Amino acid sequence: MSGNDGRMLDRRMAIRLSAAAALVAGLFRTGTAWSETPAPDAPFATEIAPGVYAHKGHVALYNPGNEGDISNASFVVGRDSVAVIDTGGSARVGAHLHQAIRSVTQLPIRYVINTHMHPDHVFGNAAFEADQPAFVAHHKMARGLSARAERYIAVNKEAIGEEAFAGTKIVLPTLPVQETMKLDLGDREIVLEPQKTAHTDNDLIVRDSRTGTAFLGDLLFSEHVPTLDGSIVGWAAVLDTLSATPAQRVVPGHGPPSMAWPDAAKPIRHYIQILTDEIRVLLKDDRTLTDAVAVVGRSEKDAWQLFDDYHARNVSAAFAELEWE
Ligand SMILES: [Zn+2]
Numbered sequence: 001m002s003g004n005d006g007r008m009l010d011r012r013m014a015i016r017l018s019a020a021a022a023l024v025a026g027l028f029r030t031g032t033a034w035s036e037t038p039a040p041d042a043p044f045a046t047e048i049a050p051g052v053y054a055h056k057g058h059v060a061l062y063n064p065g066n067e068g069d070i071s072n073a074s075f076v077v078g079r080d081s082v083a084v085i086d087t088g089g090s091a092r093v094g095a096h097l098h099q100a101i102r103s104v105t106q107l108p109i110r111y112v113i114n115t116h117m118h119p120d121h122v123f124g125n126a127a128f129e130a131d132q133p134a135f136v137a138h139h140k141m142a143r144g145l146s147a148r149a150e151r152y153i154a155v156n157k158e159a160i161g162e163e164a165f166a167g168t169k170i171v172l173p174t175l176p177v178q179e180t181m182k183l184d185l186g187d188r189e190i191v192l193e194p195q196k197t198a199h200t201d202n203d204l205i206v207r208d209s210r211t212g213t214a215f216l217g218d219l220l221f222s223e224h225v226p227t228l229d230g231s232i233v234g235w236a237a238v239l240d241t242l243s244a245t246p247a248q249r250v251v252p253g254h255g256p257p258s259m260a261w262p263d264a265a266k267p268i269r270h271y272i273q274i275l276t277d278e279i280r281v282l283l284k285d286d287r288t289l290t291d292a293v294a295v296v297g298r299s300e301k302d303a304w305q306l307f308d309d310y311h312a313r314n315v316s317a318a319f320a321e322l323e324w325e
Pocket of ligand 1: 116218
């Protein structure tokens, strides 16, 4: 944000703090004078660069305890408006994010950008409908999400329970991104870069030009084992191209709210390579999918959380793809 925005925000914050200190204090931490008011609980989002805020989701599957808060979500504040990048895994998580935004700015929320179709990144969209933003996503996202809508709703409602799921629904994009395009938040440019099939067939990279922050969605996992729902060969290629593109910091879809680039890509790129190499060796020997699931990538077991939940599925998906090479 510019100095002006900063002063305006500080004034607004001071007013709001005096009016509702208890309500606001727990929601936020920034690098400004606010941080002198210690938050009683962990803040929902952290200011990782000037005007850029990121929330870290739980490293977990959907469960009633986390209400679907299992992925990262971010927002960027410009001079005139706000862009949200991913909204969490339920309307309730989206509402927490909305509240966190309102604790730093009253500017209109003009854009809600989804990095891809997975429910833990899009189910909070409902909490932003009243703001009437443009819902922005890769041009293939609407098709993918529509095809899975019923299943996503049923499975995740079951996993977190009816109460935590209340208000959650599918909100499809209204602004599809076909090729690189820019959004203007007022003196602040957001660049959108749709990708070829990698984590999914609808991955969208978001960049804040002012701070050099790249929001990579699930093209980048840290801590949480990657989940493959697109193309393992495509994902490796996207990561290689991305790694050669500088960024001041990146926000992964799962993991810490801010990471150094390109170092952050190394563990996931290694995981992808191990799977690819080991499956190709087995295929050469005419071994089966069952063999592959039993042995491929076991050396990575201790490197990742949720390994037992997702790794076998990754091997199956990669095997099916590489079999046709
Ligand atoms: Zn995903």
